[in-house]
Amino acid sequence: MQRRHLLQTGSALGVMGWMSGCASSSGQGPKVVVIGAGYAGATAAKYIRMWSDYGIQVTLVEPNPAFVSCPLSNLVLGGSKRMADITSPYDNLVRRHGVKWVQDRATSIDVNKRLVQLAGGSALPYDRLIVSPGVDFMWDSLPGMKQASAQDKVLHAWKGGPQTLALRQQLEALPDGGVFAMSIPLAPYRCPPGPYERACQVASYFSQYKPKSKVLILDANDDVTSKGALFKKAWAERYAGMIEYRPKHQLVDVDAASGTLKFEFNDDLKANVLNVIPPMRAGDIAFKAGLATANQRWCEVDFLTFESKAAPNVHVLGDAIQIAPAMPKSGHMANQHGKTCAAAVVALLTGQSVNAAPVYNNTCYSFVSAKEVVHVSSVHRYDADKKTMLTVPGSGGLSAAANELEGVYAFAWAQNIWADTLA
Amino acid sequence: MKKIVPWLVCFGTATLFSAQAQTAADVRSLAASCAACHGTNGNAQASMVTLAGMPQQVIVQKMQDYKAGRVPTATIMHQLAKGYTDEEINAMAAYFAAQKK
Numbered sequence: 001m002q003r004r005h006l007l008q009t010g011s012a013l014g015v016m017g018w019m020s021g022c023a024s025s026s027g028q029g030p031k032v033v034v035i036g037a038g039y040a041g042a043t044a045a046k047y048i049r050m051w052s053d054y055g056i057q058v059t060l061v062e063p064n065p066a067f068v069s070c071p072l073s074n075l076v077l078g079g080s081k082r083m084a085d086i087t088s089p090y091d092n093l094v095r096r097h098g099v100k101w102v103q104d105r106a107t108s109i110d111v112n113k114r115l116v117q118l119a120g121g122s123a124l125p126y127d128r129l130i131v132s133p134g135v136d137f138m139w140d141s142l143p144g145m146k147q148a149s150a151q152d153k154v155l156h157a158w159k160g161g162p163q164t165l166a167l168r169q170q171l172e173a174l175p176d177g178g179v180f181a182m183s184i185p186l187a188p189y190r191c192p193p194g195p196y197e198r199a200c201q202v203a204s205y206f207s208q209y210k211p212k213s214k215v216l217i218l219d220a221n222d223d224v225t226s227k228g229a230l231f232k233k234a235w236a237e238r239y240a241g242m243i244e245y246r247p248k249h250q251l252v253d254v255d256a257a258s259g260t261l262k263f264e265f266n267d268d269l270k271a272n273v274l275n276v277i278p279p280m281r282a283g284d285i286a287f288k289a290g291l292a293t294a295n296q297r298w299c300e301v302d303f304l305t306f307e308s309k310a311a312p313n314v315h316v317l318g319d320a321i322q323i324a325p326a327m328p329k330s331g332h333m334a335n336q337h338g339k340t341c342a343a344a345v346v347a348l349l350t351g352q353s354v355n356a357a358p359v360y361n362n363t364c365y366s367f368v369s370a371k372e373v374v375h376v377s378s379v380h381r382y383d384a385d386k387k388t389m390l391t392v393p394g395s396g397g398l399s400a401a402a403n404e405l406e407g408v409y410a411f412a413w414a415q416n417i418w419a420d421t422l423a
Numbered sequence: 424m425k426k427i428v429p430w431l432v433c434f435g436t437a438t439l440f441s442a443q444a445q446t447a448a449d450v451r452s453l454a455a456s457c458a459a460c461h462g463t464n465g466n467a468q469a470s471m472v473t474l475a476g477m478p479q480q481v482i483v484q485k486m487q488d489y490k491a492g493r494v495p496t497a498t499i500m501h502q503l504a505k506g507y508t509d510e511e512i513n514a515m516a517a518y519f520a521a522q523k524k
Binding site: 047050051332335336339340343346347352353355357358359360361363375377378379380381391392394395396397399403405406408409411412413415416417419420423 | 446448449451452453455456458459460461462463467468469470471498499502503505506507511
């Protein structure tokens, strides 16, 4: 109680001085727990440490041994990159920034006692909690996919990791003349242009090694949801006769044993390799904690602080949130969420005012071949009347055409955002 | 960031002060929106421009050139620059100029 009293009544300067004095000792200073070390969570952890002058303690809960990037993971499917190229260690967050990394899984949150329960048995207390769990899948909407055996055979590969490599291996095993069929859910989903980039990457691999093979895109949406004209041009000109795009194909079930996709209105479809990108929602821990209040799928937040509208002292970031208008669920955007939230959390825990007018941007590169890239960009500014983030009129846009220069920039973007997030 | 020489002479009386309403922390957060591509505090990894330690007026002029469509080689910065006000650009440029390389 003494500490909380001090935080509420002490001057900002006094609190910061007190915190700095305690920075090197353990058990002192406000406690922040971050669940999930993806683009949002790892960024928030690093920036809270930096921006609190290393006075706020940050514990990062992440079961994976290393960070595997979703952006660029389609290049592993295309064969121009390997898993090691998209994998980064968490060590720098610990060594350089003094983040305490707990390699465990959060199983529940007690928002009243302010405790995070871990699978390993221990519990972590927090003054403020950041939940950045990414997405999990709504298997109930595809009954045949509920079995683990079906999920082992029909892959999503929509989280950078083991499934990325496993899908690559399925493509390698596909005979020339075979069909790769990918199902895309209705928006919103993680990484709007990702499926269309994936089609390009699989076709790029096929055109080199399996030229009689086909890529079939079964999209629940009415049309390509991002960079539509640019992708359609790539499909028509680079991969003519190889990629077929079919919109308005709402998947309702999958028969994994026979390799069959079943649609609401269209005929069943069989293919050699099925890739089902399922409907998705906020990650399980957010869902279980009752934070996913928007259609039981996404977590509503205050865009000044990213504090949950369902639970005090709990912030939600990244793909798990109910997005603002025209805000994509992207890694770049998650990194921006992480910093906006970090600034707010530091301000709230040190008695300073929260930034009333956040501005940030999105930059998203998609590879239409191993080297050529198309981008979409946008700038997002807080609207105090509407209490949400809105794109700035006249800003943002698309590449004029696919080009190699932006391919160089896309790799540079990856190196920089990985460093900004993790080092 | 090529061709920065010709317009240095154009720099004169432009105001290069932070907007009064922005606190130092707000400017730091604003500048952090560049870091995903240009590195934490403007210290970039390979193949991207390092903004840390670059003179304020150089950054301001470049951003204004992007904003006005005067950089024919622009791929993305002309689109992003249009989303920031002149005051924000001035403040971010001052922040990066003050960062250690």
